[in-house]
Amino acid sequence: MIVVAGGSGLLGRLLVGDLLAEGRQVRVLVRDPARARDLFGDAVEVVAADVRQPEEVRAAVAGAELVVSAVHGFLGGRGAGPAEVDDRGNGNLIDAAGEVGAGVVLMSVSGASPTHPVDLFRAKYAAEQHLRGAGVPWTIVRAPAYRETWLGILAATAGSGERPLIFGVGDRPIPFVSVADVAAVVVAAIDDPTARGRVIEVPGTPMTMTGLAHELQASRGWHGSVRHVPRPALRVLSVLARPVSPAFARQNRAALAMDTGVPSGRQPRPGQSRPAHGS
Structure with missing residues (x-):
């Protein structure tokens, strides 16, 4: 039994579909079971659980041989952001997996670091460190x-x-x-016993945000010049919006980091993998 936490999200739904195509038995851990049932019908077992609640997580992973975490709190509001979901929520999943002897595949982000300016990256790094020290078979996919x-x-x-x-x-x-490429790497890591104890970096194709916008316009037959939010406005919004809308403030901070460039984060330790193949 493979438990996929966040199985109805952008990555999770593709990951679950790929696992079902392999004939795997899948249990989906989600906060909105109706949405998951709409996506998968009776093909998967759906369990309503909040990763922020340890008791709910323990019940959801009972009997699992592997737990895959595809959760994130990047768009979450107060009390449901990266600190609560990506850090402590993943910690609950990892601890519960350890109690039943299950391995863990953790979905993280490229550049995860304890000093990253975006809280999602700091929270993912904290979850990585929790997993490394948990004493369970592990794989991290960035x-x-x-x-x-x-x-x-x-x-x-x-x-x-x-x-x-x-x-x-x-x-x-x-x-x-592409999220489909990420899902394929995660499934390959699940299937490959040699992926345990490794950090797998998924490569990306460099493109500017302006180039991506032009690609979107061309695909839809749109015309006209793109518009811009100046960097100073992003800085102001990332601070002033925090008390009212933490998610909006977080998005502005992340956009600023992407636009200006940030340190790439911690390098893998000797013996860990940076290849971009997932195998």
Whole structure:
């Protein structure tokens, strides 16, 4: 039995589909069971659980041989952000997996670091360290930004004017990856016993945010110049919006980090893997 936490999300739903195609028995841990049942029907066991609640997590992973965490709190509001979900929530999953003798595959982010300016990256790093010290078979998969996520954001900001809104200058190459490619790497890591004890880095294809916006416009037959939110405005919003909308403040901080560039984070220890193949 493979338990997928966050199985109805962008990555999780593809991951579950790939596992089902392999004939695997899958249990999906989600906060919204109705959504998961709409996606998968009776093909999977759906369990309603909140990773922030240790008792719920323990019940959800009972009988599992492997736990895959595809959860994130990047868009979460107060009390449901990266600190609560990606750090402590993943900690609950890891501890529960250890209690039943299950291995863990943790979905993390490229550049995860204790000093990263974006809280999601710090929380993912904390979860990685928790997993390393938990005494369970583990694999960490780090991936860069998802193309589909940012194409969706650009499309939403374009509205009826067909002019996507770019947060910042938009001229810095950013590694983007297709979520389907990430799902394939995670499944390969699940199937490969030699992936245990490894950090697998999924590669991205560098493209500027402006280039991605132009690609979106070309695919939809849109015209007109793109628009920009200046970097100073991103800095102000990342601070002033925090008391009212932590998620919005977080998005502005992340956009600023992507637009200006940040340190790539901790390098793998000797014996860990940086290849981009998942095997």
